[in-house]
Amino acid sequence: MFLLPTEEAHTMTDTTERKNPYRLPVDQLKAKSLELRRDIITMLVEAKSGHTGGPMGFADIAATLFFHELVYDPKNPKWPGRDMWFYSMGHMTPIHYSALAEAGYFPLKDLMKFRKLDGHLQGHPSSLDTPGVEVSSGSLGQGLSIAFGAAYGSRMDGHPRRVYALLSDGEHEEGSTWEAAMAAGHYQMDNLCAIVDYNNIQIDGHVEDIMGLAPLGDKYRAFRWNVIEIDGHDIAAILGALDQARRCKGRPTVVLARTVMGHPVSFMSDQFEWHGKPPKPEEGDKALAELGTTYAEWSGRLLNN
Amino acid sequence: MKKTREGFGRALAELGKTNPDVVVLVGDLTDSTMVSFFAKEFPDRFVEMGVAEQNMMTAAAGLSLVGKIPFLATYGAFATCRCADQIRVTVCYSDLNVKIGGAHGGISVGPDGATHQALEEFAMMRVLPNMKVIVPCDFEETRKATLAAAAVWGPVYLRFGREDVPVVTGAATPFEIGKGILLRDGDDVAIVACGVMVHEALQAAEALAARDIQARVINIHTIKPIDRNLLIQAAEDCGAVVTAEEHQIHGGLGSAVAEVLVRHCPVPMEFVAVEDRFGQSGKPAELMAAFGLTADHIVTATEKVLARKVARVY
Numbered sequence A: 001m002f003l004l005p006t007e008e009a010h011t012m013t014d015t016t017e018r019k020n021p022y023r024l025p026v027d028q029l030k031a032k033s034l035e036l037r038r039d040i041i042t043m044l045v046e047a048k049s050g051h052t053g054g055p056m057g058f059a060d061i062a063a064t065l066f067f068h069e070l071v072y073d074p075k076n077p078k079w080p081g082r083d084m085w086f087y088s089m090g091h092m093t094p095i096h097y098s099a100l101a102e103a104g105y106f107p108l109k110d111l112m113k114f115r116k117l118d119g120h121l122q123g124h125p126s127s128l129d130t131p132g133v134e135v136s137s138g139s140l141g142q143g144l145s146i147a148f149g150a151a152y153g154s155r156m157d158g159h160p161r162r163v164y165a166l167l168s169d170g171e172h173e174e175g176s177t178w179e180a181a182m183a184a185g186h187y188q189m190d191n192l193c194a195i196v197d198y199n200n201i202q203i204d205g206h207v208e209d210i211m212g213l214a215p216l217g218d219k220y221r222a223f224r225w226n227v228i229e230i231d232g233h234d235i236a237a238i239l240g241a242l243d244q245a246r247r248c249k250g251r252p253t254v255v256l257a258r259t260v261m262g263h264p265v266s267f268m269s270d271q272f273e274w275h276g277k278p279p280k281p282e283e284g285d286k287a288l289a290e291l292g293t294t295y296a297e298w299s300g301r302l303l304n305n
Numbered sequence B: 001m002k003k004t005r006e007g008f009g010r011a012l013a014e015l016g017k018t019n020p021d022v023v024v025l026v027g028d029l030t031d032s033t034m035v036s037f038f039a040k041e042f043p044d045r046f047v048e049m050g051v052a053e054q055n056m057m058t059a060a061a062g063l064s065l066v067g068k069i070p071f072l073a074t075y076g077a078f079a080t081c082r083c084a085d086q087i088r089v090t091v092c093y094s095d096l097n098v099k100i101g102g103a104h105g106g107i108s109v110g111p112d113g114a115t116h117q118a119l120e121e122f123a124m125m126r127v128l129p130n131m132k133v134i135v136p137c138d139f140e141e142t143r144k145a146t147l148a149a150a151a152v153w154g155p156v157y158l159r160f161g162r163e164d165v166p167v168v169t170g171a172a173t174p175f176e177i178g179k180g181i182l183l184r185d186g187d188d189v190a191i192v193a194c195g196v197m198v199h200e201a202l203q204a205a206e207a208l209a210a211r212d213i214q215a216r217v218i219n220i221h222t223i224k225p226i227d228r229n230l231l232i233q234a235a236e237d238c239g240a241v242v243t244a245e246e247h248q249i250h251g252g253l254g255s256a257v258a259e260v261l262v263r264h265c266p267v268p269m270e271f272v273a274v275e276d277r278f279g280q281s282g283k284p285a286e287l288m289a290a291f292g293l294t295a296d297h298i299v300t301a302t303e304k305v306l307a308r309k310v311a312r313v314y
């Protein structure tokens, strides 16, 4: 699949009916995040490569975003009235793609072609290959700048869109993240909301050991941001934070979401080894058992949809 | 004599009037990149990004996603080298409509020295899929190139300079991205130049004509996509080619021309370019002479290439 950008697709006009197509309540969002986690494990077992821990830890936030918060039309990915979200942490593709597929952007069976030559799901997201991906990413530290630009342009047009920058904690070591934070604070981008997957993990270990990031909230406050700190697995808290962000005027909001890498799989939780490896089939079976399914059942569900 | 960067600045101000989608971003260099004309007339579409080029590049990407046509301006050295990753992953891999204005290109920047004399942009930009690279030769051509960049989809790198340079083209000279311009006909040798070296090439051709050597002069203002047909025809007709550019010898115009000719019509070639070294402080004209970028150097290179042509040394 090759989606060439066209000028028509980028003109902003029709913004009627701006709402999330699902608007699921909390209990159904919990069920959805469980499905997303099953997708992640299953597609990674099949792909035999890819990132497990971060995507698992981000599933509650992704479920809330895609099935309650974000405004989009999966059948018309370039619909001008849409919100925009940017996975700055490109390696989060397993959660990014499973949420897009579950939301209806492309068939679930495509997930079983993740990272394969005959699929359209690149290891890191490619906007020209995959519907629903606004911008290619995979080099950390760029998403907040992109989101800033999209938010700035939307505000110039008086467009009601909200723009979400989905950031990792590790990429706050990139200077460019702070260039963007400074600009967003300076320009009072209140249509911009950053969500940080604050799992305190990066490739080489715990973030605090590799390059101390705390106090991250104070840093953002010093850059003139509204800061909300939550438990990133508490869906009601995520909904509350997104709502509070929407109501904050004159400042961009950052939601520092405390997450546990690999959550809730026992042997993956808070283990930085799970940053960038897929489960072996036996590990996949164990994880899927903890998630209440089997590989046969869940891969069957994906392949038949 | 007129500045190419003024052509960029004037064109942006024109675009401000004709195209409401055009937005200009600058990295604390409003006057020297001459986006000041636009800033003054269209303050609502002008974004000061401060000294933060990486953020400026990716923010421009974000602006393009919501339908804007962002032009950003900073010195070419910083626009390319500092933002290489942003340009590669975000702008080019996503094929976004970002226009990069690289000011202060080449050694002719003068006294600021090597850090500010961009000599690597052609190589760095033309290697990236989806990127177009344009190197106009004078005020008028820079103006037209800037207007053309706004009219075409996708990433464009525009290189222009700091100093006053001779005016070679007129308002009526055609400009089309990817279409080289035959400035002078001749069958003994083809001189293929871009940027300020176009004027030097014309002077060299004049000097050669006095010695009964008829040089064809081609202005290749677009290094990518390059005008293959014009180059192949020139090589076929002349049997020898000299390239001239204000850029490192590796990876620039000379390389781009060679890549076409070795496959389609190999002929002896010589390159006039900076010989794999950094620039230095000095007056622009002094530097052009010291770094081998004058009409005289093109004449010398032509003599060499003609000797090889006669001896059939490829």
Ligand SMILES: Cc1ncc(C[n+]2csc(CCOP(=O)(O)OP(=O)(O)O)c2C)c(N)n1
Pocket (backbone or CB within 6 Å): A053, A054, A055, A089, A091, A138, A139, A140, A141, A168, A169, A170, A171, A199, A201, A202, A203, A261, A275
């Ligand atoms: C610019 C850049 N440098 C290095 C990398 C390689 N890399 C991929 S993820 C990562 C850091 C992982 O930490 P974090 O972003 O917090 O992700 P998590 O492990 O929590 O999923 C690194 C260094 C990269 N993708 N981009």
Ligand SMILES: [Mg+2]
Pocket (backbone or CB within 6 Å): A168, A169, A170, A197, A198, A199, A200, A201, A202
């Ligand atoms: Mg992390």
